[in-house]
Amino acid sequence: MGSDGPDGHVLGMFLMRATKDMGKMLGGEEEKDPDAQKKEEERQEALRQQEEERKAKYARMEAERESIRQGIRDKYGIKKKEEREAEAQAAMEQASEGSLTRPKKAVPAGCGNDEEEEEGIMDTVMKYLPGPLQDMFNKK
Incomplete structure (x- = not known):
């Protein structure tokens, strides 16, 4: 009985291996490479x-x-998205420069409500009128 027979040696090796593995599972020291x-x-x-x-x-x-x-951009004259955004931002900053609220809208010359411009327009019209008509307008 026991480990006297040829199978006893194999059985002993198996038990040693099993107990060693059990020790590892229970948190024991592992053999380290x-x-x-x-x-x-x-x-x-x-x-x-x-x-x-x-x-x-x-x-x-x-x-x-x-x-x-x-x-491709150079060939077709396309700008990068970042360049377009930077240009748009610079244009907005330039348009709103000096303004505290919003950018001013561009007003073409001659479209304003300034009386000086209206007088200038009347003078221009008067130049093209014949002399008797000019005298008639000037008498008023």
Whole structure:
């Protein structure tokens, strides 16, 4: 009985292995590979390197695409969205310069309510009237 027979040795090895595994499950010390930490660091470094290579590849691809886009913009006279927005913002700032409320609307010359302009218009009209008509308007 026991471990005297040929199967006894195998049974003893099995029990030792089982108790060792039970110890690990219960929170006991695990056998550690002395190179495990080194292998893990190498694996992490390889992952970082792969990620950097992937980012560099996509950066090169995006730079190539941007150069092609710029060529098309130059060919057809198209401006980048950022440039258009900057120009629109500058135009708004310039239009509202000096105003506290809102940008002033541009009023074409001769469309205002200034009396000086009306007198100027009357003078212009008077130049083209014949002399007797001019005298008639001036008498009033």
